[in-house]
Amino acid sequence: MTATSLVHGRRFSLIRRLSNTPVTVLLAGGFMALMLFVMVFAQVVQPYAFDHIDLLNRMAPPVPLEGSTWIHPAGTDTLGRDLFSRLLVGTQTSMLLALLGTCLGAVLGVALGFLAAHKGGIWDEGIMGLVDFQAAMPWFIIALAILAFLGNSMVIFIAIMALYGWETYARITRGLVLSAREQGYALAVRGLGARPSWIYLRHILPNIAGPLLVQLTVNFPSTILFETSLSFLGLGIRPPMTSLGQMLGEGRDYLINAWWLAVVPGLTIFFITLSMSILGDWLRGKLDPSLED
Amino acid sequence: MIWLLTKTLRAITTLWLVVTFVFFVLRLSGDPTLVLLPDDIDEATRDFYRQLWGLDRPIMVQYWSYLGALLQGDFGISFRNNLDAFQLVWDRVPKTALLTGTALLISLAIGIPLGIIAALYRDSWIDRVVMAVSVFGFSMPNFFLGILLILVFSLNLRVLPSSGSGTWAHLIMPAATLGISFAAQFARYTRSSMIDVLNKSYMRTARSKGAGPLRRVNLHALPNAAIPVVTILGFKVGELLGGAVITETVFAWPGIGRLLTSSVAARDLAVVQCIMILLAFTMVVANMLTDLAYGWLDPRVRVGAKAGAR
Numbered sequence: 209m210t211a212t213s214l215v216h217g218r219r220f221s222l223i224r225r226l227s228n229t230p231v232t233v234l235l236a237g238g239f240m241a242l243m244l245f246v247m248v249f250a251q252v253v254q255p256y257a258f259d260h261i262d263l264l265n266r267m268a269p270p271v272p273l274e275g276s277t278w279i280h281p282a283g284t285d286t287l288g289r290d291l292f293s294r295l296l297v298g299t300q301t302s303m304l305l306a307l308l309g310t311c312l313g314a315v316l317g318v319a320l321g322f323l324a325a326h327k328g329g330i331w332d333e334g335i336m337g338l339v340d341f342q343a344a345m346p347w348f349i350i351a352l353a354i355l356a357f358l359g360n361s362m363v364i365f366i367a368i369m370a371l372y373g374w375e376t377y378a379r380i381t382r383g384l385v386l387s388a389r390e391q392g393y394a395l396a397v398r399g400l401g402a403r404p405s406w407i408y409l410r411h412i413l414p415n416i417a418g419p420l421l422v423q424l425t426v427n428f429p430s431t432i433l434f435e436t437s438l439s440f441l442g443l444g445i446r447p448p449m450t451s452l453g454q455m456l457g458e459g460r461d462y463l464i465n466a467w468w469l470a471v472v473p474g475l476t477i478f479f480i481t482l483s484m485s486i487l488g489d490w491l492r493g494k495l496d497p498s499l500e501d
Numbered sequence: 502m503i504w505l506l507t508k509t510l511r512a513i514t515t516l517w518l519v520v521t522f523v524f525f526v527l528r529l530s531g532d533p534t535l536v537l538l539p540d541d542i543d544e545a546t547r548d549f550y551r552q553l554w555g556l557d558r559p560i561m562v563q564y565w566s567y568l569g570a571l572l573q574g575d576f577g578i579s580f581r582n583n584l585d586a587f588q589l590v591w592d593r594v595p596k597t598a599l600l601t602g603t604a605l606l607i608s609l610a611i612g613i614p615l616g617i618i619a620a621l622y623r624d625s626w627i628d629r630v631v632m633a634v635s636v637f638g639f640s641m642p643n644f645f646l647g648i649l650l651i652l653v654f655s656l657n658l659r660v661l662p663s664s665g666s667g668t669w670a671h672l673i674m675p676a677a678t679l680g681i682s683f684a685a686q687f688a689r690y691t692r693s694s695m696i697d698v699l700n701k702s703y704m705r706t707a708r709s710k711g712a713g714p715l716r717r718v719n720l721h722a723l724p725n726a727a728i729p730v731v732t733i734l735g736f737k738v739g740e741l742l743g744g745a746v747i748t749e750t751v752f753a754w755p756g757i758g759r760l761l762t763s764s765v766a767a768r769d770l771a772v773v774q775c776i777m778i779l780l781a782f783t784m785v786v787a788n789m790l791t792d793l794a795y796g797w798l799d800p801r802v803r804v805g806a807k808a809g810a811r
Contacts, residue, residue: 343736344515344788346780348743349761350523353773356765357530433642437747440644441762453644460648460751467652474645482640489636 233490236483250300258297262288267466301451306432309369317374321381342375355443384416418495425488429481452477512785519781577771586771597756603676608683616691638685647678647751664753675752694726735791
């Protein structure tokens, strides 16, 4: 075998790998890439400002329907605001919040999990007690009350999102660290005199990253549902800002004469959770066969 | 016995922590009289209400007297209509119990058989269809599913009422909305648990003894596969209650969830706290029952717990 054929083999392996990936996974990945693009570039792509009011063009239907125009391809809402632009900005808000909430929760949970495993004793007891407490609280309902009473604050909302789901990461991390610590490579590095923080960050974290990444993808859909549910009830993201849940909640009042106001943002949420679930399942099968269900 | 005692103590601690957490966080929001009373009211009347609701006392004094009253079953009075908060909430319990109970029954009745079938025909087209449907099922946000059902069955076909309660027709859509995502989850859990069990060596033993396929599934596999599913059932109670709040709002179902959203909007402190405590209590009891059922279903856990207690 010559060197050139080896290079060719490697180049084709990427294509082969893609063609071996199920179509649903490719579609889900493509859709999530699109959503990430919207998250970053919503303001660049939007044809109108999302809160631009045009009272002469109220409740225009989206394109395939009768009476629609290409001026507003996804139609307009009750104040004549362009639905496509609102959808972009709403998607941006929901994606950003879900990403932020998921990542903050993950960092908090992983850090506490490491701490519990490293310190042991009373730290372990305390942190695991907190984990049990968080799991036994009706967090969605408490979040609802906090948001209603403490009002419209982005900081509080993000803090609430971060506190949603951290306990799973803490539990998983603790277990993984406890078992990874006793494995040959960790013992060897310790024997060489490395500091614990160095061992954890440089050696153990990369080794347990797989299951944590899987948990991240599993957690993301429920975080986005958490945000959209609260915004749907009028408590999370509130006007003048908008999110997918807020749009859906607003559109609910016009089901009879403008059903698309609710259905279009609803479908977007559905496709996001669906895509992430498909990607999560696939990733789990790839990275961590032991967790497969 | 010691095991049960520790569990009970832990449950009580959790409840106490929830009560404390909710009490202080909700009071961070400031003076409720500013929200509840009209703006142009004179200061004397405002003071009168502050005194009536006990808001003029230091917060720790309020906290201890609140805890003391709770222990005597006194949840305070609704700021909105001066009715006993607990009575107000308790009157709504049957409606929410009916909704969540029906939804749970639907989800178990659909999810478990589908999961079993998918596991028995693993990797066949049946399995793939069941799994695909279940991914759709639990990705669907319940508030959106509810709206879609209203659009199709109330506004287009005009066969089911879109809101209210009273007849069986009123129950169908809310229960389906709440139940379907759980049905999808139970199908997945049952499938994975069944696959686990079917690979165990005792299944091979049963087969070599000459037990028929039905007997093997019903007597050997199902009881063992049920154990993890029961555990998950307990953890899902919180999710179920959260889902009920949304479902009740979408369908104007007159249960605790709707009372919560309306009380929260009106800053009705006593009622909101009462609902939270009741829901937390339900969750804690459900978790305890799960633990007990777990021990009862799986003797290995019981032995382990006894050994651990000693």
